Amino acid sequence: MRPIDKLTDEHRAELERLCGLCPDLAAIRDLARGFTDLVRTRGGDRLTTWLEQAEHSTIAEIRSFAKGLRPDWDTVRAGLTTSWNSGAVEGSVNRIKTLKRQMYAGPTPTCSADPSYSPINRPSAITETVPEPGQEDR
Numbered sequence: 001m002r003p004i005d006k007l008t009d010e011h012r013a014e015l016e017r018l019c020g021l022c023p024d025l026a027a028i029r030d031l032a033r034g035f036t037d038l039v040r041t042r043g044g045d046r047l048t049t050w051l052e053q054a055e056h057s058t059i060a061e062i063r064s065f066a067k068g069l070r071p072d073w074d075t076v077r078a079g080l081t082t083s084w085n086s087g088a089v090e091g092s093v094n095r096i097k098t099l100k101r102q103m104y105a106g107p108t109p110t111c112s113a114d115p116s117y118s119p120i121n122r123p124s125a126i127t128e129t130v131p132e133p134g135q136e137d138r
Contacts (some may be wrong), residue, residue: 001036023058031062044081 004012016072019026034050037043054066091105 001032028059038080042081044077047080102115
């Protein structure tokens with residue numbers, strides 16, 4: 001979500017118009033902007049306030065998201081407070097998993113339109129047989 005100061009005047013006016021037409025959209029915008037601010041500014045100290053607002057929201061999906069944060073409260077708060085992160089490790093794990101999928105996975109739909117195609121049983125590039133010497137048609 002873009003910060004409000006990064007929106008053009010036209011986009012800001014359109015967003016305000018739409019939020020005026022739909023109070024739920026305004027609530028979603030405010031809560032999303034609040035959570036985005038927590039993430040960008042490492043505002044873990046303000047997480048409790050945001051979570052209480054989200055839990056009392058009229059939007060079921062936001063209430064569900066807030067409820068999902070509760071079981072991992074300490075981890076979520078630490079993630080929004082400290083500068084430590086596991087980004088480098090996660091990046092390496094993702095790269096390794098991608099390589100393993102490429103090496104061990106079967107054919108993917110992007111390989112061929114025919115799902116039975118695989119490099120092991122692919123059709124031969126030679127489609128005709130070569131006659132034995134002396135057996136050529138005359």
